[in-house]
Amino acid sequence: MTVTPADPDVRHFRTLFISDVHLGSKAAKADFLLDFLRHHEAETIVLVGDIVDGWRLKRNWYWPQAFNDVTQKILRKARKGTRIVYIPGNHDEFLRDFPGTHFGGVEVAERMIHEGADGRRYLVLHGDEFDVVVRHARMVAYLGDWAYDAAIAINVVFAAIRRRLGLPYWSFSSWAKQQVKSAVNFIGEFQKVVVEEARRNNADGVICGHIHHAVITEIDGIRYINSGDWVESCTAIAEHHDGEMELITWQTMASRPAAVLAVSHQMPAIETRERVGAEAA
Numbered sequence: 001m002t003v004t005p006a007d008p009d010v011r012h013f014r015t016l017f018i019s020d021v022h023l024g025s026k027a028a029k030a031d032f033l034l035d036f037l038r039h040h041e042a043e044t045i046v047l048v049g050d051i052v053d054g055w056r057l058k059r060n061w062y063w064p065q066a067f068n069d070v071t072q073k074i075l076r077k078a079r080k081g082t083r084i085v086y087i088p089g090n091h092d093e094f095l096r097d098f099p100g101t102h103f104g105g106v107e108v109a110e111r112m113i114h115e116g117a118d119g120r121r122y123l124v125l126h127g128d129e130f131d132v133v134v135r136h137a138r139m140v141a142y143l144g145d146w147a148y149d150a151a152i153a154i155n156v157v158f159a160a161i162r163r164r165l166g167l168p169y170w171s172f173s174s175w176a177k178q179q180v181k182s183a184v185n186f187i188g189e190f191q192k193v194v195v196e197e198a199r200r201n202n203a204d205g206v207i208c209g210h211i212h213h214a215v216i217t218e219i220d221g222i223r224y225i226n227s228g229d230w231v232e233s234c235t236a237i238a239e240h241h242d243g244e245m246e247l248i249t250w251q252t253m254a255s256r257p258a259a260v261l262a263v264s265h266q267m268p269a270i271e272t273r274e275r276v277g278a279e280a281a
């Protein structure tokens with residue numbers, strides 16, 4: 001890793017986790033992300049899926065200079081010695097055909113185990129494979145393990161059919177938003193399913209994206225971390241050199257004079273699990 005002469009405006013971390021940037025969509029906040037990348041360095045950067053919105057690009061090509069700048073910035077970091085791992089999501093699943101490959105110094109992996117500096121083992125994945133499980137949570141819980149496995153398989157088949165037909169990927173976050181009253185339940189259900197997957201993999205925690213809802217919390221003894229998105233909330237997860245995890249929100253341009261720096265908070269209160277617990281009980 002290159003050591004930059006102490007620039008007080010640049011924070012150095014062990015690892016950064018970034019997801020759901022949706023380059024290709026007009027909603028992507030590329031300027032904020034570029035500014036964030038200028039002010040944050042890490043030994044490893046993990047891109048936790050939906051960095052490029054292939055579905056959107058296929059329908060309507062939208063690629064302004066800012067998107068190039070973000071891409072170049074990431075590749076430059078790779079050239080300077082930062083390890084970059086790209087875990088594809090449902091919007092950039094064209095990369096899923098290339099697990100284990102490298103391009104421009106970027107490793108592609110379907111999922112990974114991240115060993116924290118404090119010895120914790122985290123399962124890192126995007127999270128879309130659980131969409132069907134989450135939508136039909138009650139039925140899946142009732143039918144048991146085989147329904148769980150079947151639901152995940154169905155999700156893969158449905159996504160492939162929709163892609164063949166040129167339809168966009170069914171969006172969890174916009175669907176959850178439409179179900180205004182129960183959106184909280186769906187977020188909670190997603191978290192619960194992902195946490196179970198971490199347990200199945202003997203991990204102490206899970207780091208994911210997909211639902212555009214950043215948080216660091218603890219669910220049933222497993223640490224649940226979501227890196228959020230760069231479409232609305234502009235969030236990332238940073239691992240300190242001692243393994244402590246921090247949620248960073250970057251909604252201002254620090255490069256501009258007199259701008260307010262990041263809002264950052266650590267281990268926010270548990271938000272959604274109570275309701276889910278009540279439902280499951």
Ligand SMILES: [Mn+2]
Nearest residue numbers: 050089090210
């Ligand atoms: Mn996604």
